[in-house]
Amino acid sequence: MPEGDWMSQAVRNMSGEDGFSAKPSRGQSLRTRLLLLVGLCILPLFFFGFGNAYFDYQGDRAEAGRQALNMARTLSLLIQRDLEARLDTLQVLALSHTLQVGDIVGFRALAEVVLAQQLPGERMLLLREDGQQVMNTGLPPDAPLPARRDKTNLLRLFSTAHPSVSDVFVSVVTHRPIVALEVPVLRQNGSVIYSLALNPTDDAFANILHRQQFGGDSIVSIVDRQGVIIARSPNDAQYVGKMAGPAVLPRLSTQLEGIAETTSQEGVPVVAAFTHVPTFGWSVVLGLNRTKLIETGTRAAWVTFAVGTTCLMLGLGLALVMARRIAGPIASLRWLSIALEKNGSEVTVATGLAETDEVAQALITASDRRHAAETATRRAEWEREQSSALLRTVVETTPSLIYAKNLKGQVVLANGAFLEILGKTRTEVVGRTDIAFRSNQAQAETMVTTDRRIMSTGQAEICEELIGNEGNQPRVWLSTKTPLHNADGEVVGLVGVSVEITERKQAEDRLRQMVNELNHRVKNTLATVQSIASHTLRGADRAIGRTLEARLMALASAHDVLTREEWEGANLTDVIAGALTPYGGVEDSRFHVSGPPLRLMPRAAVALAMGLHELTTNALKYGSLSVGGGQVDITWATVKAIPPHLHMIWSERNGPPVTQPVELGFGTRLIERSLAQDLGGTAQITFAAGGIICVIDAPLDEVVPTAKVIAFPKVG
């Protein structure tokens, strides 16, 4: 990540724009929530209290209604009984003989007696069908009699021939509102002659009402079929003849009884009940004052309101106090966060509230973790950058070519050395194949073949590659190419490192030439020595010349073996074969050679070759090979002692008897001294009956080239 990005990321982390961000809260404040809580808790109580008061009030109202109705019913029965009693009296009088005979005067006397005894103050009348009064006890006997104007009840009576009570009408005599109770006066044939009417006194019904003593709060009225008030308590005189209240009036004609809330004529709120007086068409209306009811309900409501409001205020006050007590510690968390930004984890806090203390501790812990994580991230980032920079430096400054290719053979990475060798820019190489960007197509195709093999087999290879620009000496590169694997282990390309080894190759070639030349010179020198000896010994004993020549030949033969092996060592069997070649070789039946394969150091190989040559020539001259049927056994073995040894025996058989010479010859000395010395061991010659037996014993360390293990310094 570029440094700028890292910085901005760090700044973002510092300011806490991600994660627990401090964006302005859209939520309500703690105080608002607490106030809401209190309000929500207390308001239902409020409503419950009001509801309770309301239902109590409603119950009281219904109860009052029922009570009023019962009282009205009682009263209507009383009125009925009173009316029936009066009508009974009238009916008895209507049967009077005086009436039947048309003795009006006599009937008046009878009626006056009855009135005086039973209905004092009331008047009795006789009326014809056309309303003309025939008798009126309210007037003197000789006074002219008026006619009734309102004939509704009179017509009903004459048509039905049944007793009837009238509605309120205005008296033509007193000019006051009155009612009339009337019974028919019948002839023998059943037709109606007169109406016998009774006008009760103005206060007759009012007195009945007064007697019931319903209490000062009740208002009672008797109304006629038209809703006109016949009697009333209280204020009888004031309201008689007037219409009943509008809440009741329309219902009187349609309903037998009912309850209504209304206001009385005096303006008093009442629960009113009405019921019909059976048979007669009148009604009784009774109102109970509901002021007290309303007052009781209102008081209950006020009490509820007062108590509720007090509780609400108290609750809200407490909520404010609590809010302040909680908000303080919460606000201190903000100071904590600022302190954490400044001082890291070196902060301790006591907010005064257990929960916020826990939150504070959690914040400190989280801050610590975040600081630790940030430090770790920064450190990892730094280390990554360091190692990346190191890697980049290594890749770019190394003289080796470093490159990577994908499966198509396109270069995906090439370091500076790679581009410099090619003399191309990065854009000319990256994304293209060797075929595309190399001028020498033959070299490029060889390279592509190698790359494909590595990517298909998945095996790394170390190979020498010839790469040369046009017109230049081709350079030799030692390339290590390793397949690149993805996470699933599939080969996705290869990465290669090439080191120029042109000079090393040239040096190797020079060295090989030098060794060849040296071998040539050694052999030529031996030939020259042979030539000098041959010239020097001319004229001397020919045997001496031949011996010398044979020894030189043996030496040359040993060198031949070593030259073939490039002086790294020689196989023991090859050395023996070389030594025996002038005398028939190992295939010759006189020689019996056996032993395990063993590689010898150059010095040991030469020493053994010379020793074997001496032993062979000696055997030919004096030993077992000097006679027919003589044999030589050459056997060897490695002895696993400490240290391990090479044990080799030259053993002659079927030869002439040999005796130890008085003076040791050169050959014997060569064997016992030179061989022992060059092998670092011992060589013992025994002159046995069948020929010489030579026992050679040498530590393996001295004769066998040790495989040198070069400890490479460990990389990585």
Added chain:
Amino acid sequence: MELSGTKVMVVEDDALISMMLEANLRALGCEVVAIADRLDDALEKAGKVTMDVVMLDINLAGKLSYPVAGVLCSRGIPFVFATGYGTIGLPAEFQGSPVLSKPYSQRQLENALLAATTA
């Protein structure tokens, strides 16, 4: 011992070795008809001297004597390579030719000459 009277040319740059070789050839009864120690000299003589066989040193003062062998092949004259290099690096056309590795003994010389002349 059919070598007596055989006409031999010696091509050898080392004087001492050449002297010994001449002595050994004479000891075998051969007649040394020409001696060359440089490539141009050897080339000239190989093209015109009458002879039965040639002892041909491969390295003539740093120059390879294969052109001489080419001339001898064209004339049908057998030859024996003598070399201090062993058998390494012999060109393909001379792979089958007899080679004597220096130093060689009188008997090896004799055997090689017999093999070359009778082939």
